[in-house]
Amino acid sequence: MSRTIHLSPPDVGPLEESYLVAALRSGWVAPVGPELDAFERETAARTGTRGAVAVSSGTAALHLALLAVGVRPGDVVVVPTLTFVATANAVRYTGARPVLVDCDPLTGNLDVALVEKLLTRLSDRGERVGAVVPVDLFGSCADYSTLVPLCERFDVPIVEDAAEALGATHAGRPAGSFGRIGVLSFNGNKIITTSGGGMLLSDEPELLARCRYLATQARQPVPHYEHTEVGYNYRLSNLLAAIGLAQLRRLDGMVARRRHLRERYEKLFAPVPGVQVLGAEDRAANCWLTTVVVDSARTGWEPGRLGEYLAARDIETRPVFKPMHLQPAYSDAEALLTGAAEKLFTTGLTLPSGSALTEADTTLVLAAIEGFIAAPGQHATHPD
Incomplete structure (x- = not known):
């Protein structure tokens, strides 16, 4: 019986097995642990950002990122039309409205000239733009040299969907490090995998703290369970982080x-x-x-x-x-x-x-x- 050659199957082996077994034997099976801390720390270092928060999926990371930069119901969020549905879905999770923009035909990435035209149009209409979400399509960074100053001029935060782009760079700067916050995916078909998982990256500790808080059911720091707002069960487990740590080495x-x-x-x-x-x-x-x-x-x-x-x-x-x-x-x-x-x-x-x-x-x-x-x-x- 022939074996199917898949598009982008998980690339795992003895190193991942050894890291996972070590995490199991350490007793850190619960959601947090030393492997999770190390995975966040090393991914941040790899992407040149000040910190990271590991979560259960790239979609969860997008959702939290949008909330962290202040996207709220009724806002407009600019999203490429050429992307996986998760990018647009995360916008709707927040109650905001995705407005779609076409791509550069040579790269498939966001057409920055169209973004400028759209931001001008939305500004003239008096609409609040909560964020622009460029997608680094198929592992190639968007044109951040042009997009970043454009969004700064309109005072609109960038949430970088670098789900597919870990290890890529633009103008010598790593994918995931552009804008106020970036997002990675560790789905089974991505560059590295944790089986399922994602990561938030930022130079702003307060944004990451907000994401970490929301990702753990927005639990207040008191001895009993206290919740003053709705949170989410989005954290990555220590065991899956162990796999990611091994993948990062490779x-x-x-x-x-x-x-x-x-x-x-x-x-x-x-x-x-x-x-x-x-x-x-x-x-x-x-x-x-x-x-x-x-x-x-x-x-x-x-x-x-x-x-x-x-x-x-x-x-x-x-x-x-x-x-x-x-x-x-x-x-x-x-x-x-x-x-x-x-x-x-x-x-x-x-x-x-x-x-x-x-x-x-x-x-x-x-x-x-x-x-x-x-x-x-x-x-x-x-x-x-």
Whole structure:
């Protein structure tokens, strides 16, 4: 029976096992413990921030981050339309209203020129903008050199959704360190994993203290259970933090493998007219997922056809995120669009990118793609 080659499977092994067993044997099985403290401390150091708070998911981190910067019901929060739904969902958890912005067609990240246009429009309407939430798509940082001063000019905080970008940098600065607060995800398919989990990062201790408080059911510091406001059960467990601590030790090697894999894809597709690797110019990306963009008028085949071909050989692929404005749950959201996100959705295909891929896996994937490219007539998409 053949084994499926997945898009980005967890990359865990003996080191993670040893850290987890050590945490179990130490007796620190409850939600807090030394591994949790160390994981927060080392992640903050890695991202160049003053502190961190580990929580149960990246979505929980986004929710807390928005609350911490003061987003309240009725506010507007600027969100990319090209993102995973969690980014927009977290806005609605707060009672705020997401307003969607299209992307830069060359990177998939937030189109900063559109953000400026939108902030001007919202300001003219007298609406309160609670935050701008850029997403570092597929592990490539947004254009913070332009976005940060823009948001400062409008006095709007940035909540950086760096869920996919740990290990990436922009202008020499680590992902997760931009704006007032940043968010990481440690879901099973991310650069590093804690099975499930997330992290808040900030240079502002008071923001992190607020997040930590809300993440522990907003319990008051008294001997009995006392709660003056609604909180959440969002903290990461010490056992899961132990896995994350081991993963953090291996981060550089895992990013290097993903970058090497992207380089091999770039070399493979370089002679193919009509195919480009999304964001290939960004050599500071962590290459969490590698996406190819296909101009079917030039190739004679659509990305979905390649995906079907690879699926028949037990190789997983995935389209680019379906834009939020096309999602039924967000079809009524206000949006400033150019068509760039929709085009990437229809022309993009994400390929196996995980650091856990063996050389045999990689060879198989590349050979399968070569086989598809070599016989375009068998897979061509012909007009009716």
